[in-house]
Amino acid sequence: MSNNIEGKVIVITGASSGLGEAAARHLSSEGATVVLGARRGDRIRALAEELIARRAKALAVATDVTNFDQVKRLVDAAVQAFERVDVMINNAGLMPQSPLDRLKVEDWNRTIDVNIKGVLYGIGAVLPYMEKQRAGHIINVSSVAGHKVRAGGAVYAATKHAVRVISEGLREEVKPYDIRTTVISPGAVDTELTDSITEPDISANTKRFYAQVAVPADSFARAVAFAISQPVEIDINEILYRPTRQEY
């Protein structure tokens, strides 16, 4: 019986570590063709080679999601190699944290560029193909911070709220094309994300919190697989999950 994943061409941004890498491994093991994007080309190339050695289909394209032409090149490469794009997972992201009065303007700019513009560019790169196919699935990664905001997390939470707003607008717009849209909002997951916190005191506190509660990245991979594996007439619009021990 088909799992509704086998044979699908799935593009994943931020596939060089954490959630994106875990999703790539899991979806590949379920028979998907995965097309991996991230800036660290060495990492995604090694992952693609590993998956191909297991007889899966995979392709790596070094991509900076803050550059629309590069995101378009990633999606174009997927279609050139595999003739279609079934799923786009806009996952690349950063989580710098700091009170606004520390004026970490560089952090604000990078967070907005990657977490909001990167998602928009991913949507923009796949929509022409998916509208033509009259089929497809766009999965955007938000966060618990897309539902809640705490001191020190204003900019990150703003970007993750934006991902949910963009996803809902997208959902309404793509109805005529039978394109599905899913937002996945994880709580604390054990990845490299806390390395993107540039303030040493906040980084240390956040790493301590993650060490206590964070769950493995395959939790995300299973959530993605659940959404993709539904029958085509069922659109899982939103998944919010946390470690059982996480209060926030």
Ligand SMILES: NC(=O)c1ccc[n+]([C@@H]2O[C@H](COP(=O)([O-])OP(=O)(O)OC[C@H]3O[C@@H](n4cnc5c(N)ncnc54)[C@H](OP(=O)(O)O)[C@@H]3O)[C@@H](O)[C@H]2O)c1
């Ligand atoms: N871990 C959590 O607790 C958690 C919770 C909620 C939501 N999330 C979200 O999950 C997503 C993935 O994060 P993660 O936890 O897996 O962290 P991670 O291990 O640090 O992975 C982040 C990924 O994003 C990529 N990336 C960063 N900037 C990029 C850019 N300019 N262009 C292309 N790729 C870029 C990184 O690749 P390169 O550095 O190689 O480019 C990496 O593959 C993020 O959107 C994050 O906000 C995570």
